[in-house]
Amino acid sequence: MRIVFVVLAVLALSQCAxxxxxxxxRAIVIVGVAEAPDNxxxxxxxxWRKVDEERGRFTDPGGRRMVEFxxxxxxxxxxxxxxxxxxxxxxxxxxxxxxGMFATLREGVITYTAQGSIVGPERPGFEAxxxxxxxxxxxxxxxxxxxxxxxxxxxxEGDLRAVAREAGVEGEVHLRATRAVQVPxxxxxxxxxxxxxxx
Numbered sequence: 474m475r476i477v478f479v480v481l482a483v484l485a486l487s488q489c490a491x492x493x494x495x496x497x498x499r500a501i502v503i504v505g506v507a508e509a510p511d512n513x514x515x516x517x518x519x520x521w522r523k524v525d526e527e528r529g530r531f532t533d534p535g536g537r538r539m540v541e542f543x544x545x546x547x548x549x550x551x552x553x554x555x556x557x558x559x560x561x562x563x564x565x566x567x568x569x570x571x572x573g574m575f576a577t578l579r580e581g582v583i584t585y586t587a588q589g590s591i592v593g594p595e596r597p598g599f600e601a602x603x604x605x606x607x608x609x610x611x612x613x614x615x616x617x618x619x620x621x622x623x624x625x626x627x628x629x630e631g632d633l634r635a636v637a638r639e640a641g642v643e644g645e646v647h648l649r650a651t652r653a654v655q656v657p658x659x660x661x662x663x664x665x666x667x668x669x670x671x672x
Contacts, residue, residue, distance in 0.1 A: 492643040493561060500566050500601035502540050503608045503636060503646070507557030507626065509615035515576040515587070517614040518543040519623055520671060524568045524598070524656055531572065531656060531672055534663070537565045539572075544614070550640045555632050557611050561640050570598035570656045572672045574614060576621035588670045589621030590660040597625070598654030606642055607649040608633045625651065 495501045506519055522531045523538040532538050542549070542560035549558035574589030601607060610628030614621065628648055637646045658672035 493641050494643045495563065495604050495606060498566070498603050499537065499563050500603060501606040501642070502562050502564055502569075502599075502601055503559055503606070503633075503640070503642070504540060504542060504562075505555075505557045505559040505609075505611035505632070505636070506542060506544055506614050506623070507611050508544065509613055512615040515578040515614075515616065515621070516543060516545050517621060517623070518575045518669075519612065519614070520572040520575070521569045522572045522672070523565060524570050524654065526568055529656070531570070531658075534671065537563060540564060540569070550636060552632075552635045552639045555611075555635055559636050559640065561642065564601055566601050566603045568598060568600055568654065570654050571596050571623075571651075572658075573670075574621040574623045575669050576614070576616060586668045587616055587619055587621040588660070589623070590658055590670050590672055592658050592660065593672075594655045594657040595653050596656060596658075597651035598656075599649050599651050606637075606644060606646045608636070608646050609649055609651065 519542045521540040525532050540562040544558055551558055573591045576587040578585045611626050612623045613626040614623045633646055660670040663669045663671045
């Protein structure tokens with residue numbers, strides 16, 4: 474009997490350890506990406522970045538100041554019956570805006586890239602407050618000619634509950650529709666050795 478209690482205690486502790494909740498002074502953002510039916514081959518990377526509201530521009534990329542999400546990756550969350558993949562990211566509180574989308578497509582030994590920085594300045598944005606978990610819904614990624622694009626597709630309470638359960642998110646999760654924010658952009662290479670552009 475004692476062994477049964479030990480096993481139950483270990484299971485309970487492991488569930489507590491795997492539960493996701495925002496640490497003090499941080500927020501958690503959940504966002505999904507689903508490929509358009511006619512554009513499922515590329516790997517898409519979506520990038521949201523924190524905005525320096527005093528200066529009216531994006532902060533430098535890195536750390537907990539961005540939500541970067543690449544499809545077809547091992548770390549994404551998938552839920553049976555719900556299209557797409559989901560990213561769960563811990564971020565600093567503040568205003569965030571969509572920098573853009575990037576896509577790569579391999580055909581044999583050749584890799585094609587499609588840029589998708591939003592030159593703007595108008596772009597989708599959201600506020601992340603300390604201690605909260607927010608769900609931005611599912612965004613649909615596709616190629617429009619030589620550009621990678623993404624659009625809001627579905628913001629659903631049922632999806633929110635299923636994704637939060639699958640990801641192990643604990644506590645209340647808020648649906649958060651994005652709003653238009655103004656952040657100018659001069660696209661430039663993320664790194665001199667990379668073809669990918671960001672704002």
